[in-house]
Amino acid sequence: MTKVPVRFTHNGREKAVFADGGDNLLEVLRRGIGDLSPKYGCGQGTCGTCTVLIDGEPYLACLTLAVASEGKTVDTVGGLANGPDLHPLQQAFMDHFAAQCGYCTSGMLMAAKALLDRNQNPTRYEVIEAISGNLCRCTGYEPIIDAVLTAAERMRGGYGSNSMGRAG
């Protein structure tokens, strides 16, 4: 069986890879182009750790057919920081100890980014709703929710979406 070419924009850069027909996007990201930042968790749409943004909207990379990503923009947590400058969400996760084992963090950050990209003043319930497809078995969720709200507050305060956002 011949492989099929898949071209998409990955964290701002054009990429082209050859994929097997049934490959999911997560395999193409991790094995095809070496972006190990989105994680493989359950493989059935329950845990959310493979969450990436496709054309700005959150999707599960493990349930996305790779060839369906042709021509689209795919953003992963690996592209969130701007060089040494953490994204406000990443900084807030650190400040609130919102990661313990860290396995959910890649998906949590991208689910939260999808929310803050369209709503920089979310309510607590809107944050809960935004991460409702992402499981965390360590934190009890409260530090994560607090971190997202803190990041939103810092971003409203004039921090750019890719600038360091630590509150003084």
Place this chain on the structure above:
Amino acid sequence: MISVETFTNADQAAGALGPDAIYHGGGTIVMRTLNYGEQNFSRIVRSTDSALKRIAIAGDRIEIGAGVTMSEVIASRDLDFLHPVARSVGGPTVRNAATVGGNLFAEHPYGDFATALLALDAKVRTSGGSEQDMESFLAGRNSFNGLVTSLSIVRPQGQDFRYRKVTRIKPKGVSIMSIAAWTPQSAGRVGEARIAFGAMGATPLRAKEAERALSDKSLDRSSVEAAMAALRGDFQPPDDALASGWYRSEVAPVHLRRLLLDEEVAR
């Protein structure tokens, strides 16, 4: 190895289906099967036909393309009565992928949207233009080998349509059961009630005994209590990891009462 065939025309995609192929809508069912190596197909067929994404008003009916996602349902003002249903399906990531058509094939205990469509007496249109009612479609879905192209429903009036999903995990969880009720009323009395339950059988099912108990009655505590009693004859729910069949049978009447009488439940 799996091959993927993409068609710009839905009828052509339907024509490419066969015993070795599966149709890929949003991927939440097909990709999970692939990830677990449980596929019994070697070809994936998909379509980019824009007709599958259309939401159209035709007279008193609304036609929803089978490829419309849960997120697109939520974004549609014409489908406001279905917003609570679509919101109850998964989290944002699942809702961005999961389609209305795909939900018809979601196995127990999934298929909450199909439960609502069953209560709303949806007509299922398949490739080639043939149409059948939701109840018979669900009964025969395991042997269906075509392509669902759209679903058609009558827009319910006012508060005539109600929906509730019962889960153990808040705000999102898999259904212990989902309940949808369409109770069109005239002169203070329910006409022909349609009540559907999800996760109470292999597919969403109608509660026909409970429906009969409500028909031609005013929707009040007395008629609802009669429906609760009648409901006990409607289902033989299965045991699963979420709940036993006994538990589902015991709590179903309570959840039906809460739904029909609009009783508040803590979120």
